[in-house]
Amino acid sequence: MNQLKNKKDGYDVLVVGGGPAGMMAAGRAAEAGARVLLVEKNDSLGKKLLITGGGRCNVTNAEFDARKLVDKLGDKGKFLFSSFSQFGVPETFDFFHLKNMPTKVEAEKRAFPVSNKAQSVWDTLVTYLQKNNVEVLSDTPVTGLVKKGSEIVGVQIGNKKILRAKKYILATGGKSRPETGSTGEGFLWLKELGHKVIEPDVALVPIETKDGWVKQAQGVSFSNVRVSVFQNNAQQFSKTGKILFTHFGLSGPLILNMSKDIGELIKYGEVKLSLDLFSDLDHLALDAHIRTIFETNQNKKLKNVFGLLVPPKMVPVILSLTSLDQEQYVNKISKESRLALGRIFKQLFCQVHKLLGTEKAIVTSGGLALEEIDFKTMQSKLYPNLYCVGDVLNFDRPSGGYSLQICWTTGYIAGDHASKK
Ligand SMILES: Cc1cc2nc3c(=O)[nH]c(=O)nc-3n(C[C@H](O)[C@H](O)[C@H](O)COP(=O)(O)OP(=O)(O)OC[C@H]3O[C@@H](n4cnc5c(N)ncnc54)[C@H](O)[C@@H]3O)c2cc1C
Known part of the structure; x- marks a missing residue:
């Protein structure tokens, strides 16, 4: 995949x-006849x-x-009028349907592949690249754009190598x-070229949750919690750090x-x-920790021992999530109940309601100032052989x-126009 076939003759279009x-x-661009090189820093x-x-x-x-589509994009939507008339929503449906990727439309007109899998969209695009002989150079981070006057003359790979198109x-x-x-x-790179780039809003805000137990724990903080984020029963990402329970949900540096x-x-x-809550202990080690505490306090009631495991304010909160009786003597607690308790400490679930204070559904993404692009072609107004597409552009995007x-x-239009001699 990483052998440059067209290197000798040169490329018409290089996509970063x-x-x-x-x-x-x-x-x-390749479908329209150009020799195209696509450079990607990841291995895929x-x-x-x-x-998505x-x-x-x-x-x-x-x-x-x-018109309604443009309205959905707020004030900046007007930039896309001419672009949508070249390749808009109907053309997008045609594009995927003609490539054997059927779609279905759900609430709020959201369209998904019938397969319910983003993989189908990926497969369609990769097949599109292969069929049109786009050369893909993966595992290759671009480190800069090289300019001469108002022309881009190459992209820099590493310290020395320059790829040209x-x-x-x-x-x-x-x-x-x-x-x-x-x-x-x-x-x-755009800033170095003299383009105006609007900084994205970084949303550092607390999170409102739906669950009552979270709010009962208000004021309690933990310094080493692993927070894992799930959607559609699949883990999306996770991080470890300090969290704070509040009257509305969760805050603290990690949550922000x-x-x-x-x-x-x-x-x-x-x-x-x-x-x-015990991210530095695995299930076995946590159970050993709980067992040790129970053994050294075996003639005490659970309510009097529990505070050795979690901050006092957290005791009734966690107990309410278990079937354990706080009046029970610790030596009467079965192994199963103890293991179940360990699982709760390691997997306390709560549901996100919204980001606090961001009533808008989205945070502005930032990006290249839209007035510096010709939206009929996606060309930069400063460097006519440079085209900018996708999230590089400063649109506010609702869900x-x-x-x-x-x-x-923007991708289709840029490819189409860049392929022209
Ligand atoms: C969790 C999540 C879910 C989303 N779901 C949806 C959804 O369902 N529908 C929707 O419309 N939008 C969704 N979005 C938004 C959507 O994913 C983006 O708008 C879209 O991915 C932007 O595409 P892009 O090609 O502009 O950029 P990206 O998808 O960000 O791709 C940029 C590519 O450039 C490569 N790259 C970056 N720097 C270099 C470099 N120096 N050298 C070489 N390569 C480089 C990156 O590795 C990457 O592959 C979602 C976003 C997120 C985060």
Whole structure:
């Protein structure tokens, strides 16, 4: 995969970033006749695409009225009028249907693959690239864009190597979920080129939960909790750090740091958190710890011993989640009950209601100032052989499939125009 076939003759179009926008752009440019190289830093394409919509991928929104579609995107939507008339929602449905990926439309006009799997969208795009002979250079982080006057003349790989083409499409994404590859380097390069880049809002906000027990624990903090985030019964990510229980839910440094990513997930469905209060002990070690405490206090009542395991305020909260009787003597507690208690300490579930204080469904994503792009072609107004697509652009994206629609629209248009001689 990493042998450059076209190196000698050169490439017409070089796409940086193999997310949905980059794949669409590369596929379309090649389909229209260009020799295309797609450079991706991960070992595989579209890592974020595979986690979209909780793994189901809300591929677009079945809003066929372009005016209403544009309205959904707020003030900045107007930039996309001409773009949607070239490749909008109907063209997106056609694109996937003609490639044997049927879709279904659910509440709020959200469209998903019939398979309920983001993998189907990924497969469709990868097949599109293969059929049109796009060369993919994976495992290759681009480190910068090289310019000469108002022209881009190459992309830098590592310290010395430069890859060249006639036109360049920047599809490096935004900054959410950096573990998928979207780490925001594209924004730095654009700034170096003299483009205006709007910084994303970083949502550092507490989280409101639905569960009563969380609120009863208000004021209690734990310094080493592992918080795992679940959607559609699948773990999405997890982190360890300090949390604080509050009268509305959860706060503390760890929760604040996780809030942006959790906020992104709630756009696409229910989110549950699992709290491991003893993250440094595995189940066996925790049971040994509980057993030792029980053995040294065997003639005491549970309510008087429990405080040796968790802060006093947490005692009634945890006990209410178990079938244990607080008046029971510790030496009467069965092994099964003790093991069940350990499981509760390591897996306290609660459900996210919303991010506190962000009544808007989304946090502004930031990105390249829209007035610096020609939306008929996706060309930079400063560097005519540079095209910018997808999350690189400073749109505010509500949930509902609109983000990916922006990727399909801008990706297709950039690929189409960049392929022209
Ligand atoms: C949890 C979650 C769920 C979502 N669900 C939905 C949904 O259901 N529907 C919807 O419409 N939107 C959804 N979104 C938003 C959607 O995923 C994004 O809008 C979309 O992925 C943006 O695509 P992109 O191609 O612009 O960027 P990205 O998907 O971020 O891809 C950018 C690519 O560029 C690569 N790259 C970055 N820097 C470099 C470099 N220096 N060198 C080489 N390669 C580089 C990255 O590795 C990555 O592969 C979701 C987002 C999240 C976080």
